Amino acid sequence: MSIHSGHGGGDYSDEEGEVFIDEDDVIQEIPIDEEDLPDQDEGLGSDDDIEEADDSVYVFKGHSDELYTVACNPTDASLVATGGKDDRGFLWKIGAADASLELQGHQDTVSTVAFSFDGQLLATGGFDGLIHVWDASSGSLKRTLEGSGDGFEWLRWHPKGHLIIAGSEDTNVYMWNADKSICLNTFSGHASSVTCGDFTPDGKLICTGSDDASLRIWNPKTGESVHIVRGCNYLDSLGYVVIGSLIAHSNSVECIGLTPSSPWAATGSMDQKLIIWDLQRSSVRCACDHEEGVTCLAWLGASRFVATGCVDGKVRVWDSLSGNCVRIFSGHTDTVQSLALSTDGNSLVSVSDDGTARVFVVSEFR
Numbered sequence: 001m002s003i004h005s006g007h008g009g010g011d012y013s014d015e016e017g018e019v020f021i022d023e024d025d026v027i028q029e030i031p032i033d034e035e036d037l038p039d040q041d042e043g044l045g046s047d048d049d050i051e052e053a054d055d056s057v058y059v060f061k062g063h064s065d066e067l068y069t070v071a072c073n074p075t076d077a078s079l080v081a082t083g084g085k086d087d088r089g090f091l092w093k094i095g096a097a098d099a100s101l102e103l104q105g106h107q108d109t110v111s112t113v114a115f116s117f118d119g120q121l122l123a124t125g126g127f128d129g130l131i132h133v134w135d136a137s138s139g140s141l142k143r144t145l146e147g148s149g150d151g152f153e154w155l156r157w158h159p160k161g162h163l164i165i166a167g168s169e170d171t172n173v174y175m176w177n178a179d180k181s182i183c184l185n186t187f188s189g190h191a192s193s194v195t196c197g198d199f200t201p202d203g204k205l206i207c208t209g210s211d212d213a214s215l216r217i218w219n220p221k222t223g224e225s226v227h228i229v230r231g232c233n234y235l236d237s238l239g240y241v242v243i244g245s246l247i248a249h250s251n252s253v254e255c256i257g258l259t260p261s262s263p264w265a266a267t268g269s270m271d272q273k274l275i276i277w278d279l280q281r282s283s284v285r286c287a288c289d290h291e292e293g294v295t296c297l298a299w300l301g302a303s304r305f306v307a308t309g310c311v312d313g314k315v316r317v318w319d320s321l322s323g324n325c326v327r328i329f330s331g332h333t334d335t336v337q338s339l340a341l342s343t344d345g346n347s348l349v350s351v352s353d354d355g356t357a358r359v360f361v362v363s364e365f366r
Helices: none
Strands: 002-004 026-029 058-060 067-072 079-084 089-093 096-103 110-115 121-126 130-135 141-146 152-157 163-168 173-177 182-187 194-199 206-210 214-218 225-230 253-258 264-269 273-278 283-289 294-299 305-310 315-319 325-329 336-341 347-352 357-361
Touching: 067 347, 079 110, 079 121, 079 347, 089 121, 089 130, 110 152, 121 152, 130 152, 130 163, 152 194, 163 194, 173 206, 264 294, 273 294, 273 305, 294 336, 305 336, 305 347
Parallel strands: 067 110, 067 336, 253 294
Antiparallel strands: 002 026, 058 357, 067 079, 079 089, 089 096, 110 121, 121 130, 130 141, 152 163, 163 173, 173 182, 194 206, 206 214, 214 225, 253 264, 264 273, 273 283, 294 305, 305 315, 315 325, 336 347, 347 357
């Protein structure tokens, strides 16, 4: 930039009336850093000031802190259960703001929720070492189940009955008859917290994973460990099948899901990848790159589509055949912790560290 005198020699205009200066008018030249110049669109507001679009069709805001777990009722497509850091569970209905029921009784984080196969009962498990069993229609407390007092990481219902298994921080897995409040068995063998587990689809075996880097297969009736797979690092989530030596992720595997329509599995990791596996060939079908770590996933029924929740707050839908991202749902402002699909396949419910549950329409992917 040049500073010139306001008087003295030099012709200041031409016949057209345009003003100019000559070299004699220049007193001092001052260098200007282009970074100091205002942006072309300055004053219009930065990207941070623009409120991001919310693609959800319904938002549940009953909780007062981070949400960690969600389940959809298998017989009522509108009924949802959530739990979180505020020590509370909620039963609520999609689209009905006045239809929520608060489930009180836990003294610590509600870490896991699940409906029974027939939709009649809801179980909530917490870091307080308790599992409460509720009437899913009325929200009334029916039973309280206890282990050693250490926190429960997860729970699952038997696929055909009112039996519950739950993994504890005390290294054990417990199994109860939820109708009679009777502990039927304690499965001991893991050397660290039991982080994931489930019944096999026929209900005849139990598979569990632990921080001790092992998978164990159990006989529910005898409590015996019938098979052990060691060296499975970073076990945080588990489908009903042992994946074996499927090595492709470079960081902790946070979630796994099996599709009912084909012998494929999906795994999500903090390495920012969703990987689709062919279980028959123990090979990678495709890898789907994310911008941040993948925390949860859900196959959209028997379709070829799988949804992922991510550290960046986005919910993405992927085509498992092509590996392409076909939809990105915005709305959450913090990490998505869990996903659940409604029984009719129309709604995907996500819960987040931002304290909300959001409902996205996914009927086009059925």
